[in-house]
Amino acid sequence: MSALKSVKGTYDLLPKDKAVHRHVSETARSVAERFGFNEAVTPIFELSEVFSRTLGETSDVVTKEMFSFETKGGDKITLRPEGTAGICRSFISNGLQQEVPVKHFYYGPMFRYERPQKGRQRQFHQVGIELIGVETPQADVEVIAAGYQFLKELGFADDVTLELNSLGDKESRAAYREKLVAYFSQFEDQLSEDSKNRLKTNPLRILDSKDEGDKVLVKDAPVLGECLNEASQAFYTAVKEGLDLLGVPYVENPRLVRGLDYYCHTAFEFTTTTLGAQGTVLAGGRYDDLIKMMGGPQMPGVGWASGVERLALMMGEGSVDLPRPIVVIPVSGDQQVEAMKLAHQLRCEGYIIDQGYSGNMKKRLNRANKANACAAILMGEDELARGCVTVRDLESGEQSEVSLDDLVTSLAKFK
RNA sequence: GCGAUUGUAGCUCAGUUGGUUAGAGCACCGGUUUGUGGUACCGGUGGUCGGGGGUUCGAGUCCCCUCAAUCGCCCCA
Incomplete structure (x- = not known):
């Protein structure tokens, strides 16, 4: 009881539950492959600067959520809090601009030092896709459609809502930010403590504050859409038209913003009301300047990540069965050796x-x-003497004697 | 990081206003059944009551600290 336990925010995934997680990740992989994304694996830790330089120095992920340590050689290392930065670093390290467009799928553990809750652990898993090297909205449409198809194949088409927004290009966003800061600054003393801070660090986040007082002010705040320049406007429209064309339903949410600095243009989130405060189940957007920020070439990208634990939670315990075995049973100790041999064959x-x-x-x-088990093979002295075994269907209870020569073919129905 | 709730067997939980040796169901093991499962009946294993300290003649029960989980905030998948 007071013996060893897993450390805070981590947990053991035993086979029964892992079957559910695996169904989620395998579905993601299968959908990704059909969309032309193949799996890449990058290390689960990187030099800290890979994250600190890209996620934004003031983002919560960087300021309080990173699992960091120093190696014996003095390198500053961070356990990855998300997948995109690692994929982009790998893009640069491997000179993949030669192979553009690059389409990667990934699956693996992520680490965030934060207060655990249901659907929020310190070690958790994400699946995600990244499409690098395409600057047209066609990429955004394909990426979002893949995300929708993934959730649909898990059976969640009716449980999630796709929220969509455009953050615009750099110029539009800067213009909006200025307008927004000007607006909220007049009411600074009325803002919540959190939002006062956000005014300095990330004013866009005030838009989705849950504070009632803030919400009143937000209602009349300038809307991002008004600040989009012509190019950004056209881009956003093209994305929406593409989604309409493919029959991907969405709701526009002009207050949808992103926590990480590197996003531009398309921002989207699939949300559900079934998981309490952890409503976001798959989210992503476009990051045209990220790779350049990391010291690589100017290279556009768009992608998403999805939380495996959250989706597994939505699936429910025991919603995926473990594989059903056939059991080999020696009737007495005398058939033990025969049984072992048959099991192996x-x-x-x-x-x-x-x-x-x-x-x-x-x-x-x-x-x-x-x-x-779906069936049992009973090996008794009598039937073995005749070169046979008894095959019992554990579902129906029916059993019959089968000669060892025909066994492999007659078991086919249990495969 | 902040606030609230919870913590008794592997699991779900009971345990009166503090009072002897802490209970039940499920699960597990064994038996009724020495070549036939899922049912039934009988029996058994299993707890330093999350951990530490305190109050008391006496603490699972009251107080403090700590750890963890849950819910919300921050933030996020």
Whole structure:
């Protein structure tokens, strides 16, 4: 009880629950591949500057959520809090501008030092895709459509809402920021403490403040859309038209902003009301200046990340079954060796075979039940003498004798 | 980082205004059944009551600290 436990914000994923997580990540991989994104794996830690230089020095992720440490050689290392920075670093390191457009899918653990809650852990998992090297809205449409298809194949088409906004290009955003700061500054003393800080660090975030007082002020705040210049306007329209064309439903949310500095133009979020405060299930946007900020070439990109734990939570415990084995049971100790040999042969033929290690037949059948086995192969002295075994269908209870020569083919229905 | 709630067996929980040896269901192990599972009945293992300190003749129960989880804020997937 007071023995060892996993550290705060981490947890053990046992096979039953992992089956659900795996279904989520495999679905993502499958959809990504159909959209032309193949899996890349980057290290789960990077030099700290990979994140601090790109996420924005004032972002919460950098100021309070990074898991950082120093190596014996004095390198400052950070466990990755998100996936995009690593993919972009890898793009630069490997000279991938030669192979543009680059389309990567990733899956793996991320780390954020924050207060754990349901659907929010210190070590958690994300799947994501990044499309690098395409500056036209076609890329945004494809990326968002892939995200929608992923959620749809998990069965969440009706549980999520796609919220869409445009942050505009650099010029538009700077103009808006100025307008916004001017507006809120007149009411500075009426703003919540949090928003007073946000006014200095990230004024856009005031727009989605949950403080009631702030909400009143936000209602009359200037809207980003008004500040979009012609090019940004056209880009946004093209994205919307593309989504309409593909039948991807969305809701425009002019107050949707991003926490990380590197986003521009398209920002989107798939949200759900079923997870309490952790409503965002898949989110992303366009990051045209990120790679340049990191010291690489000017290279546009767009992508998203999605929280595996949150989606697994939505799926529900036990919503995905573990593979069902066929169990090999020697009727008495005399058939133990034969059973082991047969189990091995069938495994080599591609069957999922379980075998008990002790106990009489009753106990072994009992365990077969608990393992959710679909069939049992009973090996008794009598039938072995005839070169046969008994195959019992554990679903129906029907059983019949099968000659060892025909066994592999007659088991096919249990595969 | 801030605020609130919770913490008794592997799991879900009971445990009166502080009072002897802390209970139940499920799960697990064994038996009824020495070649046939999921049912039923019987029996058994398992707890320093999250941890530490304090008040008291006496603490699972009251107080303080600490750890963890849950909910909300910040922020985010």
